[in-house]
Amino acid sequence: MTPQTPRTTPHTDALTLEVVELVGTVVARYHEEYEEAAAKHSLTGAQARVLALLSREPMPMRRIAQKLKCEPSNVTGIVDRLEGRGLVERRPDPDDRRVKLAAATEDGRETAGRLRASLNFAREPLAGLSAEERTTLRDLLRRMLGETP
Amino acid sequence: MTPQTPRTTPHTDALTLEVVELVGTVVARYHEEYEEAAAKHSLTGAQARVLALLSREPMPMRRIAQKLKCEPSNVTGIVDRLEGRGLVERRPDPDDRRVKLAAATEDGRETAGRLRASLNFAREPLAGLSAEERTTLRDLLRRMLGETP
DNA sequence: TATTGTTATACTCTATAACTATA
DNA sequence: TATAGTTATAGAGTATAACAATA
Numbered sequence: 001m002t003p004q005t006p007r008t009t010p011h012t013d014a015l016t017l018e019v020v021e022l023v024g025t026v027v028a029r030y031h032e033e034y035e036e037a038a039a040k041h042s043l044t045g046a047q048a049r050v051l052a053l054l055s056r057e058p059m060p061m062r063r064i065a066q067k068l069k070c071e072p073s074n075v076t077g078i079v080d081r082l083e084g085r086g087l088v089e090r091r092p093d094p095d096d097r098r099v100k101l102a103a104a105t106e107d108g109r110e111t112a113g114r115l116r117a118s119l120n121f122a123r124e125p126l127a128g129l130s131a132e133e134r135t136t137l138r139d140l141l142r143r144m145l146g147e148t149p
Numbered sequence: 150m151t152p153q154t155p156r157t158t159p160h161t162d163a164l165t166l167e168v169v170e171l172v173g174t175v176v177a178r179y180h181e182e183y184e185e186a187a188a189k190h191s192l193t194g195a196q197a198r199v200l201a202l203l204s205r206e207p208m209p210m211r212r213i214a215q216k217l218k219c220e221p222s223n224v225t226g227i228v229d230r231l232e233g234r235g236l237v238e239r240r241p242d243p244d245d246r247r248v249k250l251a252a253a254t255e256d257g258r259e260t261a262g263r264l265r266a267s268l269n270f271a272r273e274p275l276a277g278l279s280a281e282e283r284t285t286l287r288d289l290l291r292r293m294l295g296e297t298p
Numbered sequence: 299t300a301t302t303g304t305t306a307t308a309c310t311c312t313a314t315a316a317c318t319a320t321a
Numbered sequence: 322t323a324t325a326g327t328t329a330t331a332g333a334g335t336a337t338a339a340c341a342a343t344a
Contacts, residue, residue, distance in 0.1 A: 015283050016275050022290040023175065029294070030176045032218065044310065044335095061326060069181065071313055076327055078311080098320045098325040125293045126165050134164050137289045140282060141171040144274045145178070195334065210303060220336055225304055227334080247302040247343045 037118045041111055048115055050078050051104060054088055055112035058103035087111055186267045190260055197264055199227050200253060203237055204261035207252035236260055 031045075038048035046068070053059065053067055061079065065072040079102050082088035087108035093099035104112060126134060180194075187197035195217070202208065202216055210228065214221040228251050231237035236257035242248035253261060275283060 012269065015280060015287065019275055019283050019287050019290065020269070022287060022294065023179065025294055026172065026290060027176045027179045030172065031180075046311065062324090070311080072326070073314080073328080074312060081310085093325095096321075096325080100326065120161065120169070125295060126168055128292055128295075129289065131164060133289060133292075134168050136285060137293075138164065138168050138171060140278065140286045140289070141168065141175060143277060143282075144286075145171065145174055146274060146277075193333065211301090219334080221303070222305080222337080223335060230333085245302080245344075249303065 034119065037115060040118065041115055043111075043115070046078050047082055050075070050102075051082060051087055051108055051112050052115065054102055054104040055109045058091065058101045060093065060099045060101055062099075064102060082108070183268065186264060189267065190264055192260075192264070195227050196231055199224070199251075200231060200236055200257055200261050201264065203251055203253040204258045207240065207250045209242065209248045209250055211248075213251060231257070 034048070035045050038045050041048070043051065049068060050064055053064060059067075061075050062072055064075045064079070068075070079088055079090070083090065086105060088102055089105055091101045091103055093101050129137065183197070184194050187194050190197070192200065198217060199213055202213060208216075210224050211221050213224045213228070217224070228237055228239070232239065235254060237251055238254055240250045240252055242250050278286065
């Protein structure tokens with residue numbers, strides 16, 4: 001079917017371009033809703049990401065920077081602001097006195113939980129798909145991401 | 150099938166959570182590669198988005214702000230910087246002297262073209278899917294986005 | 299009076315470089 | 322010496338409010 005599709009440039013045919021555009025739309029909408037959900041809790045996007053990270057487990061400052069793919073110096077300010085609001089605290093690392101472990105406080109974990117709940121609601125479009133369709137989508141996304149289990 | 154899935158919370162079952170996480174990964178990777186491609190042309194993400202917009206058609210400043218979902222005052226600075234590099238120019242609107250039309254220059258259109266080419270390369274993971282799989286992915290993404298044609 | 303674009307201001311995020319305290 | 326975190330600095334994006342020109 002559709003034999004006129006050139007095999008030498010498989011990523012520039014009309015179908016692929018349409019999928020690329022759809023992915024772009026998903027990305028845009030995802031980001032809008034993430035920022036919106038963060039703003040409802042008076043958090044910036046970066047602060048929300050760090051808080052979500054720390055709500056799972058405490059982490060050295062350096063590791064946060066790696067997760068965020070930014071310079072370590074930036075993390076200082078972000079954690080400063082979260083700490084100023086009582087959502088995060090800095091603890092010493094017993095094994096290495098150079099390291100500071102950033103950890104979510106009880107209040108921070110609560111906020112992170114509410115944030116995640118509102119995000120899940122934002123992602124609800126998936127509810128429109130049947131279980132079988134979600135399975136198909138999962139497999140296609142996995143393959144797209146290079147996970148070939 | 151899978152009747153144990155609670156119908157009251159269809160967006161919190163394990164399958165959906167996995168898809169949500171995969172979508173999150175796609176979003177993260179898409180953004181990384183977009184910023185990276187922009188940086189290769191010495192552009193920030195916002196500048197690249199505006200340039201891509203204007204390479205298609207000239208546009209009032211106000212409309213750029215709507216497309217970017219930001220305040221109009223921000224667009225002034227972004228267009229200033231693009232204009233300072235000769236990629237964009239401001240033209241008067243013949244129909245309304247309050248309006249300034251931002252338009253990509255020849256140089257700007259060229260840069261936007263190279264940017265898009267490098268983006269298509271970045272999105273090449275789609276090439277790993279067959280035409281049929283891409284069609285399926287397209288339809289699922291469409292439905293996820295609420296487009297029901 | 300309402301709208302368009304701009305300016306002024308303040309805050310956040312970002313990268314770079316230099317500093318400190320540990321290792 | 323090498324590493325972890327911080328500080329200092331500068332540039333960019335963001336929202337808000339006030340302004341000039343035009344409708």
